[in-house]
Structure formats: structure tokens, C-alpha cells
Amino acid sequence: MWAMVAKEFRELRRDRRTVAMMIVLPVLLLVVFGYAANFKVSDIPVVAVGPGASQAASLLRAPTFQVTETDAAGTEATARARLRDGQDVVAVVTGGSRPLVLMDGTQLFSVQTAEAALGRLARPPGVAAPRVRVLYNPDLTTSWVMVPGIAGMILVFIGTLITSLGVVRERQSGTLEQLAVMPLRAWDVIAGKIAPYLLLAAVDMVFIIAIGMGVFHVPFTGNVGVFAVGAALFLLVTTGMGVLISTVSQNQGQAIQLAFMTLLPQVLLSGLIFPVSAMAAGVRWISYLLPLTYFIEISRGVMLKSAPVSALWEPIGLLAVLAVVVLGLAIVRFRRDLAPSVRASGERPRTPEGASA
Amino acid sequence: MSERRAARQGAPEPSGGHGMSWGLEDVRVTRGRTLALDGVTVPAEPGSVTVVVGGDGAGKTTCLQVLTGLLAPDSGTARRPAKEHIGYVPATAGLYTDLTVDENLDFTARAYRLSGADHDRRADQILDRTGLAGVRTRLGGHLSGGMQRKLATGMALLHAPELLVIDEPTTGVDPVSRVELWRLIAGAAADGAAVVASTTYVNEASRAARVVLLEAGKALASGTPDAILRGVSGAVGTAPGPARPAGPSWRRGANWRVWSPDGRLPDDASPVDPDFEDAVVVAALAAASPSSASASSSPPASPPAREARRER
Numbered sequence: 107m108w109a110m111v112a113k114e115f116r117e118l119r120r121d122r123r124t125v126a127m128m129i130v131l132p133v134l135l136l137v138v139f140g141y142a143a144n145f146k147v148s149d150i151p152v153v154a155v156g157p158g159a160s161q162a163a164s165l166l167r168a169p170t171f172q173v174t175e176t177d178a179a180g181t182e183a184t185a186r187a188r189l190r191d192g193q194d195v196v197a198v199v200t201g202g203s204r205p206l207v208l209m210d211g212t213q214l215f216s217v218q219t220a221e222a223a224l225g226r227l228a229r230p231p232g233v234a235a236p237r238v239r240v241l242y243n244p245d246l247t248t249s250w251v252m253v254p255g256i257a258g259m260i261l262v263f264i265g266t267l268i269t270s271l272g273v274v275r276e277r278q279s280g281t282l283e284q285l286a287v288m289p290l291r292a293w294d295v296i297a298g299k300i301a302p303y304l305l306l307a308a309v310d311m312v313f314i315i316a317i318g319m320g321v322f323h324v325p326f327t328g329n330v331g332v333f334a335v336g337a338a339l340f341l342l343v344t345t346g347m348g349v350l351i352s353t354v355s356q357n358q359g360q361a362i363q364l365a366f367m368t369l370l371p372q373v374l375l376s377g378l379i380f381p382v383s384a385m386a387a388g389v390r391w392i393s394y395l396l397p398l399t400y401f402i403e404i405s406r407g408v409m410l411k412s413a414p415v416s417a418l419w420e421p422i423g424l425l426a427v428l429a430v431v432v433l434g435l436a437i438v439r440f441r442r443d444l445a446p447s448v449r450a451s452g453e454r455p456r457t458p459e460g461a462s463a
Numbered sequence: 464m465s466e467r468r469a470a471r472q473g474a475p476e477p478s479g480g481h482g483m484s485w486g487l488e489d490v491r492v493t494r495g496r497t498l499a500l501d502g503v504t505v506p507a508e509p510g511s512v513t514v515v516v517g518g519d520g521a522g523k524t525t526c527l528q529v530l531t532g533l534l535a536p537d538s539g540t541a542r543r544p545a546k547e548h549i550g551y552v553p554a555t556a557g558l559y560t561d562l563t564v565d566e567n568l569d570f571t572a573r574a575y576r577l578s579g580a581d582h583d584r585r586a587d588q589i590l591d592r593t594g595l596a597g598v599r600t601r602l603g604g605h606l607s608g609g610m611q612r613k614l615a616t617g618m619a620l621l622h623a624p625e626l627l628v629i630d631e632p633t634t635g636v637d638p639v640s641r642v643e644l645w646r647l648i649a650g651a652a653a654d655g656a657a658v659v660a661s662t663t664y665v666n667e668a669s670r671a672a673r674v675v676l677l678e679a680g681k682a683l684a685s686g687t688p689d690a691i692l693r694g695v696s697g698a699v700g701t702a703p704g705p706a707r708p709a710g711p712s713w714r715r716g717a718n719w720r721v722w723s724p725d726g727r728l729p730d731d732a733s734p735v736d737p738d739f740e741d742a743v744v745v746a747a748l749a750a751a752s753p754s755s756a757s758a759s760s761s762p763p764a765s766p767p768a769r770e771a772r773r774e775r
Contacts, residue, residue: 279555281556281558283555284551284552285574287532287628289545
């Protein structure tokens, strides 16, 4: 038995990535996710509109609420637009016989916290109890909020893991070397390699959304085109991550390890489960580096809130930036795998070649 | 029009009315702190086979990688045609195990942009030559080792390359398949391709037009098998086993071969005409022990080219 133990330790000592996963990662995950795992929401962004906006705003106190704007000239339409565009989660509309409180039902925990806080609120004499209306997800159905996010999570899994495995398989079988000698440009190889996965992931996306609508009755109220643009950018990032992972993995085991290292933070830090706004500032910035964070914003926005492209330009733009960065890095690294001569000599091979140094 | 010319499609015409020669000239490669190749020259002439022979770690694969452009040399010259005219079989499987034989050939044809008619005709020829016509629909992963190497070689030949580079085509392959593989390789040369193959099997090297004997990144000997044979210095003898004779010696079957750099064989050894395998071992011994006296007085436990194998 001791011979086996000694052998295992020797092997582990040389497999630094696995040791890192076993020792460093749990500590890191515990710290990061400990700060991220927080259902208790504070600083819920609120807009108050109408003639009594200032009075309403004065009632909504920190730490539960954070009044972002007080607009005495604003109307219910103004308030709805701000909720739809994701600027606020709660809107107080004054001016009627009773104040109207609108809430963004896609923000489950924020709405639950806000409802509870409103119930505890001490109203000044003469102020009627507000009417509360939850928009986009009136019954606060969990599946309505989760399905658009889970669709993204599944596509992270397919796009990143399956793509990285596909590319690493080429390296392990030695066919990547052959491809490097064939008259194929690096871009042809990368595009040819990820196009089938992109297509399959897109088909998967359609299936997942259709099942979400059919089985879980999740509405799709917005523009399919906007959703498609966001989804396409998101898939480009996830498949790009797959290629990137493959370039630093020598075998499929390493690729799986790395893919899971990217998958886990996306599940826990993207806002899929815990609200990003409830995370500690120290870990919240990680959320803003994750493509799933932006895809969830787009998918919930389009499917549940009919958000127009003007309301989603920020997540769409950031996904586009991520796509350029991740795919760019993937292409650069993959080119190095495919054209080591170019890397080593800094010159393009000539035709016919007389590569002399 | 020859097959090769038909597939050349715009390649530069060879100069001087004969095929352009490719190969390595005085190539030096370092990998980390290791000198992988030290001034190695490997000629690759159209219509002939050059074999790079050596043991594991001798630098054979590095040679072929430099020749194909997979690796840039630190110094020296690598001459090769454009990628469209190179066929390469790596030491690994060199095929897609989850594609069928036909699908593997189809992918190669598309990668080299063969027209549909060219593809069909060449694929049929390749399948006939490799004896794989009966297993066209079988997955690459379900082929035997020998069949996989034949398919990989066939894929590299599909576009009738001007330069065929093939890394250890017969390692781990049964004797019958090895003969068939070498027939394929020789056929490619007969069609006009310059072929460079590596092997650890000394007997296979003797079939080549030119041989480069590599040991620890250096070319110990280079030339035709006859020239290498003629270059054997000293005397080679045979001594009966099991006791090891004095001086540099190595096993040949039940007997020992003995090499004497100064031509004086031990008493129990009788002189023999060295064959190619002897010539390779002698070259390795001479390189390892430039002072013949020291080799004689302190023979290596086994020849420096110990990794180079005899044909099994």
C-alpha cells in the first residue's frame, strides 16, 4: 500500500494543476462565494416620480432602499421605462389617491425584500397605503427568472467545455500537427472547428427556450432579433473560451478542469442565483468579467421585460468587447500552435520555402 | 500528365529542367537547453527516398518537423515546397479515429482543395494501393495499427505531394504491414515525390536511396547505403556466444559482432563482410569513441546506437 501512496504523491507533485484544484481552489471558492452568496439585498435602487416624489423618497431609507432619482414631473410611464431599462428595481408613483409602487419582478430577492420593507414602513398620518404592482413576473415565479439564466449556463457548458475538448482531441491525436502542415490558414481551422459547435449551441438555445416556454410557461415578450444578437455574441465568447482553454491544455482532463474553473464562477457570480447587487464589492467586480452576467441581463430583459435594444446596449456592447478579447486571444494562441515556425522566427514562411536562419 | 503534376496546380516549376530538391542543410535546433540538432543535413531529392535512422531521442522527429515547417531552426536552411505540395504523416495516428476511411480521405481532399473528379480517382487509387478498399466505411479507430498507418500514409499521398515526410511509419506495425507500407512509400518516390522518412529499424534504412544516421542530434554518417557500408573502418568479425569478446561488440542473434578500429580482431573472432546494420553500429561506436584505442580498451556496455533496432 505504501508503494501506491508514495507513487500517487509523486504523480501529484508533478500534476500541479490538480494539486491547485484540490488545495488552492476550495479556499479561493469559499472566500469568493462566501462573500457572493447573499440573498439579503440592500440598496435597492428606487425612483420616485410625481408631485409627492420628494416626500416618498424621504420615507424610503437606507440600507434597504437607495433612491436614485426624484422626479416631480415624472409619470407612471417614466417609472415603467426606468424599470424596464433596469435602471431601478422599485418605482414609487405619486399623485393619485394612493401611491403606486411598481416593482421589477425579474429581481426576485430585491422584490421580496422591498415588499417586506414596505410592509414595515411607518406611514405619516394621512398617507394612504400604497398599491403594489409587480411587473414582468407578477407571481414572482422562480422558473421565469431562472430559465433564461439556465439557458445561458447550459450554453457555457456546451460552448466552453465541448469546444475545448474537441480542439484538445486534435492535439492529443496528433492531427493538429497535420493541420499545421496542410495549406489551411489558422483562421480557417479555428472557424471550421468552432462553427459546428456554435451551430449546435444555437440549436440547443432554441430548444432550451422552447422548453422553457412550453413546459415552464416562461413568456417571451421581447424582440427575437435582439435576443439573437445577444445570444450570438455570448456563444462567440463561450466557444472562444473553449478554444483558449484548449490552447493551454495538453489533454482532455486538463481541459475539463479548466472549463469547470470557468463554469463554477459563472454559475455563482453571474446573478443566476445570487443577485449581483447583493454581492460584496470585493467580489462583485468578478461578475462584471463574466459573459453569463451580461447574457442573463439580456435574456431576462428581452424575454420578460420586452426591453428594446436601446435598454440593452450596455450588456450587448460588453459582450461584444468580451467576444473580441477572448476570441482574439484564442486566435493568437491557436495560431502559435498551428504555425510554430512563424512564432519562432517571426517571419512568415516563404513559398516555396527556403527558411534559413 | 503525371499524378503529381496534375495535383501541382500552380506550383513553381522546378529549375534546371529537373525536379527541385528539398531538404535540410546544416540545421541547428535547440530545445530549451538541449541541442536537438547540430549541423544536420538531410537531402530530399525528387524520385528518391531518404531515411533518417536513429534511436529514440536521436533527433529524427525534430529533423522532420524542421523540414515540414513545424519547427524553425536556430540556424541552417530548410528547403521545402509550398504547403499545398507537402504530405506529412506524424508519428502519432495521423488520422481521425472517429471518421471512416472514406471520410478521412474526403477531409484531406477538401483541405488540399482537390476537385471532385480528382478526389474520387485519387481516393480509389490510394485505397487500392493501401488495400483498404474493402474497409472504406470502417471507422479509423476500428482499423488495426498497420491499417491506420497505411490510411495515414494514403491521406498524405492523396494530393500527390512533391515532398512526402513520414515519421516512423512502421513503428509498432506487423512485418507484413511494414513491407506494404514501404511499398507505398517507394511508390510515392517512383511517382516523383521526394520522400523523407524516419525509422528506428536499421534494416529498413538499407532500402533507401540515401541514409542519414542520427545519434544525439548529430549526423554520424550520411550517403547511400553502399557508401555508408564502404565507410566502415577497421575490421568487423563474429564471435560465438555467450561470453562477450574483448573490444567493442554487440549481439547478432546467438553470436557477437566485434569491431576493431585498427583491424586486429580478437583471437576468438573470425572476420566477416559487414552488412548495413554492422555499418550503422560501427559508425555509432566510432562517433562515441573517436579514439579507437579507448573504445578497444573500454568498450561500451552496448553500442551507442543501442536504441536503433533491428527489423523484427
